Amino acid sequence: MLNKNIYLILIISLVFAISFWIGFNVNLLPAEASINAPIYDELFKILFIIGLIIFIGMTIAVIYSLFKFRKRNDQIGDGIALEGNLSLEIVWTIIPSIIVLLIGLYSYNIYDRMGGMKELNHNHEMMSSNTEKIWAGISQTSDNEISKNLSIEVSAMQFAFLFNYPKGNFISGELHVPVDQKVSMKMESKDVIHAFWVPEFRIKQDIIPGQPTILNFTPTKVGKYPIICAELCGPYHGGMRASIVVEEESDYNEWFNKNKKPEVNL
């Protein structure tokens, strides 16, 4: 009996060790290029490790049972008439409940750190009134810092994104943002539902006709990343892509001034 327990403890620790090793050494995610990304990857790592422990554990249990309890040729009759074990069943109800609850609270914390629980705010000089209802999205800004954001208005249509820079009074097909600058986007669709997704930023928000949505983010790494439409929007859905260019502030200013249209005074 003692021997059996030692084996069991050995196997369980081995499962944990393997899961932790894979969790920390196998990277399944693309580059981290926004403030959100490392927070997301932290959650991913924890869920990955817990998932691996459960999956490897269950797989071993099934394969072991098939091997150990397989019917040999000379055997007749049935297995043991075991119909249940109340304490065991209580244990495997309560432990998963606790794990699930802890994961839920932890992901709530992650979501809060991403700015998901904040009131949705947006700063736009071009906005007609403050009473316009903002539907949904992720906001990382509180009221008092809102003026420091770079405001961009995104419109999506079959099958392109257009980025309007209200301060420069111009529209671009490529999104340019300075690194480490909070960006606040108000998005609206001209036709069907689209979605704005940058995998390297770990953010996504649907762009809905008739209801503006908000998406705030802060890029942290210079580079060019794809913007992908993630909601089926018609035949050319797969081709509906754009690029986001994250650049040093000086490069951004140069690009901005080159495209800026002069104010028209009548």
Add this chain to the structure above:
Amino acid sequence: MTISIDPQKTNNESLQPKGWLRYFSFSLDHKVIGIQYLVCGFLFYLIGGTLASAIRIELASPMSDFMPRDVYNQVLTLHGTIMIFLWIVPVVNGAFGNYLIPFYVGARDMAFPRLNAVAFWLIPPSGLMLVASYFIDGAAQAGWTAYPPLSITTPQSGQIIWILSVLLLGGSSIFGGINFIATIIKLRRPGLKLMQLPMYCWAMLGTSLLVVLSTPVLAGTLILLSFDIIANTGFFNPVLGGNVVVYQHLFWFYSHPAVYIMVLPAFGLVSEILPVHARKPLFGYTTMVFSIMGIVVLGLVVWAHHMFTSGTPPWMRLFFTIATAFIAVPTGIKFFNWVATLWGGKISINSAMLFSCGFIINFVFGGITGVALAQVPFDIHVHDTYFVVAHFHYIVYGGTVFIIFSSIYHWFPKVTGKMLNEKLGILHFIITFIGFNLCFAPQHWLGLNGMPRRVAEYDPQFQFVNQISSLGALLMAISTIPFLINVFLSVRDGKDAGDNPWNALTPEWLTSSPPPVENWEGEAPLVEEPYGYGKEISEQK
């Protein structure tokens, strides 16, 4: 002594055709209807599988080069709709439910045999209509979710035929659900208590409650959508002031429970199969019953987790995260109980057992990614990507379809009186298991790294992994060959099975194989312990 003649019975016997012709008739026999559901569902599975192969051929290269882009969208819409509404739902509910439930409750037929036949005969015309819509003006191309405004702006005839077809199939599903509830509650043999029923009855009771509660919501939603398309109303049309997110709420109020409509019956079937081949009682009967009912209740309040990126206030996201993740608890209980059922048994390693164990492994994997997807911050990145595609194929294919095959290996001797060939069966399992995992496991990585779902073209950096996935799909297509050969050979000259080849204790095995028209020659037996393995039975041998 007076002999009472049931007029309906004599009527039935004289009018019902005999032999193979009865499978093409308006038969009222629940066993015939069950087989009609199964064969019809399998034919649609072959069509849906062909469409899946077409998708994987298109995705073997990063360019859109195999078919036109709008045809690709029609193919993916038809693939999803056919696999869900014409293969999985009718087979795990209609086919096995009709065949087994009357045996399990000790009845001679379902509560409403005519309604039952009507429910089946709605399926072939609506399925044919759906497939035929491709040849009219192109099939629907807004995905099986048919989100407006895309579904309003794409060609109308395909979308309207799609709506009509899904409405008929939903109607069939509701008729079936009412029938199962009535049969399980009211048609039980005298002396048979609810807590003595085989687990599949409980699963079907829970499933039917979900069908009856949620399918009408889908029907209503689709009727409103059809008004928007043909009568220019503005329920979901933003141009006319409609709200597209309301459609998503209504759609998912049915379509999330639909996942449980597809997996709960599979949970029931595997609970019948494992004890027989492990020669052990089902572990934890009572907790199994409560966990089914727990899944039913929770399953109704989690729909908005499909909409984390569309437009839901933060508090709502939090509620749906916790509710969704908690479904893992009753589901987990069932999986622990199945492993405990295997533990200490005398397990026959046969095709039915292997498919059931494959189901446990695949479904645990799909369940784990499901708990991860329930977390809002996790979902925001992977929503509408191949990660989600992989997740739900692990649930509905790795889960339910594996159980459909397991059930076919288990009940084939009951239906035909012949055994299936075990060597071909094990070959079928090995190719399916490898092909399935090769096809869908890599798709998790694709989703995490930036490949959205429902695209015909993608970033060339994903080509290699997509080709692995397509190779897996090819293996899955090949795996149906040994299965079909096996079925055709065994129906003709398979080994004689006898009445009860597995020495099973559930009631359907206590009559001849194949069973007579009204199930039992005499009285239906009272089976108080459907899982009493290792008790008296072992002393008899």
